[in-house]
Amino acid sequence: MSARPGSATPIYLDYAATSPVREEVVAEMLGCLGKDGAFANPSSTHALGRAAARIVAQAKVRIAARIGADPDGLVFTSGATEANNLALVGVLGASRARRHLVTTLIEHKSVLDCARALEAKGTEVTYVRCGPDGIVDPDALERAIRPDTALVSVMHVNNETGMIQPIAEIASRCRAREIPLHVDAAQAVGKIPVDLRALGVDLCSLTAHKVGGPKGVGALWIRPGISIEPMLHGGEQQRGLRPGTLPTHQIAGMGKAFELADPEVEGPHLADLRRRLRDALAEIDDVHVNGDFDRGAPHILNVAFPGVDGEALRFALRGLAVSAGSACMADSPEASHVLSTMGLSDAAALASIRFSFGPTTTADEIDTAARLIAEAVPRLRRLALGAPAWCRELRSGRATGPGGLR
Amino acid sequence: MSARPGSATPIYLDYAATSPVREEVVAEMLGCLGKDGAFANPSSTHALGRAAARIVAQAKVRIAARIGADPDGLVFTSGATEANNLALVGVLGASRARRHLVTTLIEHKSVLDCARALEAKGTEVTYVRCGPDGIVDPDALERAIRPDTALVSVMHVNNETGMIQPIAEIASRCRAREIPLHVDAAQAVGKIPVDLRALGVDLCSLTAHKVGGPKGVGALWIRPGISIEPMLHGGEQQRGLRPGTLPTHQIAGMGKAFELADPEVEGPHLADLRRRLRDALAEIDDVHVNGDFDRGAPHILNVAFPGVDGEALRFALRGLAVSAGSACMADSPEASHVLSTMGLSDAAALASIRFSFGPTTTADEIDTAARLIAEAVPRLRRLALGAPAWCRELRSGRATGPGGLR
Amino acid sequence: MEYSFDVERRFDSPAGAGNIEAPREGAVAHGEAEDRSLNVWIRFEVQADGGTIREARFRAFGCPHTIAAASWAAEALRGAPVDALRSFDVDAARRALNVPKEKLGKLLRIEDALRACAERLTEAALEPLEG
Amino acid sequence: MEYSFDVERRFDSPAGAGNIEAPREGAVAHGEAEDRSLNVWIRFEVQADGGTIREARFRAFGCPHTIAAASWAAEALRGAPVDALRSFDVDAARRALNVPKEKLGKLLRIEDALRACAERLTEAALEPLEG
């Protein structure tokens, strides 16, 4: 049984951290690497450079089609982390009079840490909480908007819980007040339909590696007319907004991955797997889905197993490749800021696991995972028999403000 | 003859803009892409994540070996553009009292434009000129250093002329005054020996795609103890200095490319090609090497063809993939800031071509290129018979200050 | 986080886990320790026979290293003089099991729990002399 | 930069390039124009026969579009009334050759050179009437 602890290849249930690159995407990338391929610099004016530039243009069309947007608005970056930073720093930097940013407590670290850095340089930031279900209330968000608000930044799908945020409602409120809205759609693309035109979003962060594309490439889509400053300087690539030699193979791979990552095609399979795992885990006592199951994206199921230590649980489940919270804080012993904001106790937050699925995940893998969990959790709980209440309680009364984030 | 104007595949003589990815590098990258490879997030703590982390660690060792440095000092970026920005913004940002930067007029745009952006935010910048040979005088550089200088930034090999800058001499002067020295080695690696330990360099920008590695990945090497702030925020990857999911395949590819790009092995072939082209072009009247031939890196030959229009020359040579100056300003009609600083007239700077070679360039390709040039230049000069002197003069008396850069 | 082979083995089948069936009232002493900020709780039970520890068992809510070290301690204490409860050096367990240094904070709770056992044992340890 | 097929063809073999062998003193008028900031210089020679342009030739230091447009102009002017030198519309050449709009600045120097020819032609053009 290849999924047993200690065996060589664990079952990969960490697609929200990153995904294997699809075969068709690899093929696309290979076409841009060797001497016979479109390896030249897309900014070069010679014939080989123009061939590379055409590939970049084609990728833009594919990416834009997946998000219902105009290809010209795309600025390629090294990923969503950079796109998020560019959106926040760039819009606040270009804004003279308005020095206030609204975001939420459940954003990815690349938004939260960037917001902190902006605070240190004089931007005022309001961090809106989410409910116990992990979802931000559009009314609460609207109340945070001030006359001097320069930007609102809210993620589309939360990377830890998978909860889908009410972007359409938030966007209409931002539009009514003429405040640009930035959406981090890193976890939404390919999982749920994303239509920036219909939603009325002004800036949108994207990344390739969550949808079977390569790591190290992403984009910020910017609606024409939005004022934004570059973060990196040098060269005229991408209208000076983001210089550096364009990585054709990465962009081509992102384009292909976005073309293939169709939520209409892949969503139902993911949703089946998610439901299957939820149903199997419901057989174990005292197991809780973090968030509102019915409002989650199809590829993420975050589950709390109160009464066990999180690290022990993950080690017991080393036959599964899963994350506690997000990969970018994988080595830290702190409880997830998202789960804490939702009101989970530290112990329960630490004892939560994010399971996430991809197009090649099978029902068999889910069943094996459920069996391993059904063995590990009761065993660890027996070992902790007699432990005090704090080891077992799911929720804390405590509220977490932005000060509690790090 | 595939090199004739209008034919499908031009002869690629633009390796300084970017290079095809080596076969062995492609193989290394492929090992990190598919489901059977090391595709996981290197920051994930599960077994698959740790497998990816080991690949990253191995790549660091290979990269560090090529530049004579400690692997722990490497911070991966999206390329040398970002590395240059991080070095300048990061060191100036971390420096409280010292607000002065010394750099040169021949740096890559990613240094010059970043220095401009810093100026706009209160940093004082001194731009040191080069001589007519394209080489910066260490004494002139030393004179620019002030008590409040926070950083000196000088490139190792100029990307337009290939001129090797006297880094060892500059480094010893910086060390004597305890000023950190940043070196952009994007064009030096693989072409000439780079030994940061011996040189005494404190920060060094690297990129993969100039040495047969993939585009979109590079690194900043930072000596331990150098104070530097991050530009991007979010997540704890790379000690917080540069967050974002590490692109394992890109890093693995960079590692392999740096391992293979041995100047001792590849330098002599490049030098032969360069000399061969220079000798062939010497047969044409009034042709001039920009810079000091004997002090150039082996992969770049920059030549002025006074008396012809640059765009017409490049179009006549469309059987060759070559650049006027650097690719990042390929579409701009402005004369190269580097050649202008060296004292070339605008017309001669515009009528200069950078030929650059790689390990797979052949002597045959050089010979064909030389023949095409020997046909095109006299033809265009005949067409311009009777043109005024400014069309034909090589040098301008005019001096260019920093104000003349854009 | 790195786990040695010994940690892995003891985590998968933790020798010494569980409770002691008390042969008679008072023959078993227990002691607990916890550190909520470190997410760790440990309980030991020891049964003494005169000046000798006949049996030691633990329960734990904690990381794999904590569980492995508690298991190691339970085995090491069996047959040792009761003084060992106070002098037990958890860093020896840490070294034996190849546990990273940064886990010492959690592991020290094992010493606390054993000392708590020793406190209670002073009374209970009288029993065998009587019986 | 994009080059149409016509630009390419005229650049590779520019019809109308060169000088005119003057049949006799004064029969050929020339005109030049330049814009150093645009890196362009153009010289035209025209030979008139009464009110008609018998021949037009050019030389140019300039971009492929400029060379192509000058070649187009030289051919278009052959057989045209001398007034055409003043009324020549280089934008027609631009459109015919599919030259990008941003090149118009350079191309306008062709009109200047032709007008300079026209200036000088006023005297020379008298000749055929006498001969």
Ligand SMILES: Cc1ncc(COP(=O)(O)O)c(C=O)c1O
């Ligand atoms: C919601 C969200 N935003 C941003 C990121 C950062 O993306 P990248 O790894 O491309 O920098 C991630 C994933 O890491 C994410 O899940």
Ligand SMILES: Cc1ncc(COP(=O)(O)O)c(C=O)c1O
């Ligand atoms: C000297 C020099 N520095 C920096 C760069 C920028 O490198 P990258 O394309 O990796 O951003 C280049 C090439 O483009 C270069 O030649």
